Amino acid sequence: MPKAKILVIDDESLMREFIEEAMTRAGYRVVSSGSGAEGVELIKTQPFDLIITDLKMEPVDGMEVLQASVKVSPETPVIIMTAYATIDTAIETLKAGAMDYLVKPFTPEAIEIAVKRALDKVKMNAENKYLRSELNAYLGPPEIIGKSKIMQELHEKINKIADSRSTVLIRGETGVGKELVARTIHLLSPRRDKPFIKVNCAALSSGILESELFGHERGAFTGAYEKKIGRFELAHGGSLLLDEISEIHIDLQPKLLRALQEREIERVGGTETISVDVRIIATSNRNLEDAIEKHSFRQDLFYRLNVITIYVPPLRERKEDIPELANYFLKRFSKENGRNVDTISKKAMEHFMEYDWPGNVRELQNIIERAVVLAGDKKSLCLEDFEFLKIKNRSEHNISQVEPGITLAEIEKNIILKTLEHCGGNKTKAAEILGISVRTLRNKLHEYGMIKPQKNRMERIPK
Secondary structure (H helix, E strand, C coil), X not given: CCCCEXXXXXXXXXXXXXXXXXXXXXXXXXXXXXXXXXXXXXXXXXXXXXXXXXXXXXXXXXXXHHHHHHHHCCCCCEEEEECCCCHHHHHHHHHCCCCEEEECCCCHHXXXXXXXXXXXXXXXXXXXXXXXXXXXXXXXXXXXXXXXXXXXXXXXXXXXXXXCCCCEEEECCCCCCHHHHHHHHHHCCCCCCCCEEXXXXXXXXXXXXXXXXXXXXXXXXXXXXXCECCHHHHCCCCEXXXXXXXXXXXCCHHHHHHHHHHCEECCECCCCCEECCCEEEEEECCCHHHHHHCCCCCHHHHHHHCCEEEECCCHHHCHHHHHHHHHHHHHHHHHHCCXXXXXXXXXXXXXXXXXXXXXXXXXXXXXXXXXXXXXXXXXXXXXXXXXHHHHHHHHHHHHHCCCCCCCHHHHHHHHHHHHHHHCCCCHHHHHHHHCCCHHHHHHHHHHCCCEEEECCEEEECCC
């Protein structure tokens, strides 16, 4: 990555030039100022990665510079230097938010070490904060469960490609475990000790997604009060998961393509070119070739992503893995919720094996979690504990009575309506049972004229 941009503030020209020369020789970009007042103005108008300021200046001293920096850009580290060092002033500046405190005179090596230490700490803090949130949010199993032939082949392919730096495209339906495969690839790679950063391309609008991926400079747009480090920079040295890559807006795709080709990015509102070393892992539950035909996905971006393709099979194609998965989730959720449930009845398991699981592993996980939570003092779960099977049985009964001439669209519409009625209109629950995303459900409701936008809310169209 390129060296940081440093602001040096000192009213002594010799000291200012000494630091500027040392920092330039170390490869940093330096902006210098001869007064605290000018330094404060620079802080308000330009982004800096680090600030070095003298303490004793008039009329605006180093403490005022520090306070201005903390107010404008609290994530920017500040190093205070002074020739009049006391324990009290050192404590005061550190309490006020300074990263370090240097006593004049010092050697070029001393200032270089202090600067590197400060920048490394900022980067580490940003990475740790994000990774902690990711770890806390992650609830997937610690390993890819399944001994079926198709899963053994998946394991073999993961082991073969993990140690390369090639881009990986993971394809498969919603809920099959694409993110788990991505994490496994990262953990088996030489990058395992570096960050694994995820961004959900389907969850963010184009403008927000651009800022999340590439970061932005302070003042880049309305509300950009602070500089933001993007996911590409956070993932430097590690892996970046672009989840549901098919949902990225066509206008943002050229910038993403450049980042993949050149391994360089520019923050929103910035002019600096930043080199990044990341392994890209992308996932998609859509047919990208169809998206290309519909002009919603760039063909050149597809070729750049489609270097190594991994297909994660739906649960209906590996039903022999269902008992192992079901028992894994049963033990896990029993432990997490303080329950004593340890078995699933033979009859319930038989129905598990007959069911096609449109929501895949995620659906299996959710229905077992729900059943365990509601189990009370039970030690075994029976067929009656699984509400989804009742819906399944009713759907099968209804479909068996469908008359010739009824279109698939009408059948789908009726199933969606009945599921929504069963869930009391709760789209999230209905989408979960149907094995589709809430966004897909809303699109289906639009398609069949079952809801319409009105005054920023959705209303049912009267029949």
